[in-house]
Amino acid sequence: MKTPHLYLAGPEVFRPDAAAAGKRLKQIAQRAGAEGVFPLDGEPVHDAEAIKRRCSEMIDAADAVVANITPFRGHHMDPGTAWEIGYAEARGKPVHLWSNDPRPLRDRIPAGVELDADGWRDDDGHLVEDFELAENLMIAADAGPVWETAEKAMRAAVDDIRHRARNTAERRNARRRFAWVVLAMLGGVALAATVLASRGG
Template identity: 40%
Template sequence: MTLKLYLAGPEVFLPNARAILDAKAELTRAHGFEPICPGDILIEPAPTRHEFGLKISAVDEGMMNRADGVIANLTPFRGIAADVGTAFELGYMCAQGKLVAAYTNVSANHYARTAEFYAGDVREGADGRKRGPDGMSLEDFDMIENLMLHGGIERRGGFIAIHDAAAAERYTDLTAFKTCLSALAERAAA
């Protein structure tokens, strides 16, 4: 039986989304898996944007239900953290006990990115925790992403690949994605 992998990530928002998704699907097949990509299915129109959004959500959940695992692109998107849709998808798959792997094309960990967001203005609070100028504490667990995402993968025996892509190729560099595929293929062969 060929394992089906749901390919989660913010690539669906790229101007060349179809080309990137097709490249990821081809690599997935080359590693012996069947890809399931958001954006592969034509979704019927709906009377309102809200109803159309609900249809997309339902289709994506159905795709995840059919998948055996996920490779999630946790490269920071529109800020310091992973795309929120991808975070939901990863959590959904973890909750179902499915095979999980993730990658990021930014090597700075979650703490470093948060400290940079505060322009380095991080201080130790009275409670000993590192805090930004707004008083909010910072996670400092040497993880690539929020502890629930990174921890959810690691605690389930999943794989995380970290690569430092050039800024212009942050969402198109597939080096870490290929590393995830190789690790999952090795695991499947064992």
């Protein structure tokens, strides 16, 4: 099969060494047997709408998204990456997550002074999700494991893509075999009808 293309989502684009960070991620993807696609690839784009459009097109062209959901500027992940995850899922793309801090939210967000019957609340009194997930349930529920490293997430993505490709090929071959059986049966029926007709004549 062709080399899988992975869209590498995450807050690395904001780092002072963003280009170098993207290069490192693409090297990890290559070692995993894939081609990494980083949001800053290509000519620089400075218009907000153009950036969003290009990232969306990159996701559309990728086989899967590998997203870094490490907490960024607070207790939660980068919101742009969250949007990309949602967009990818809406487009039917597999998404694989990784984080430098995969602890559940309850372990990352300090509790307030008082707790109530609803559960864990932060210093502002807001309820903290307690589903043993590393991010908001809309991101992490049913997403599979949140890997501790980009490399593990990329290897999982490549394995998943290859598994899907094998299943698709097997279904296609099964349909072809079924079609040949049906054609052979129809051919046999037609031949039998011809023989019986000639004998009747």
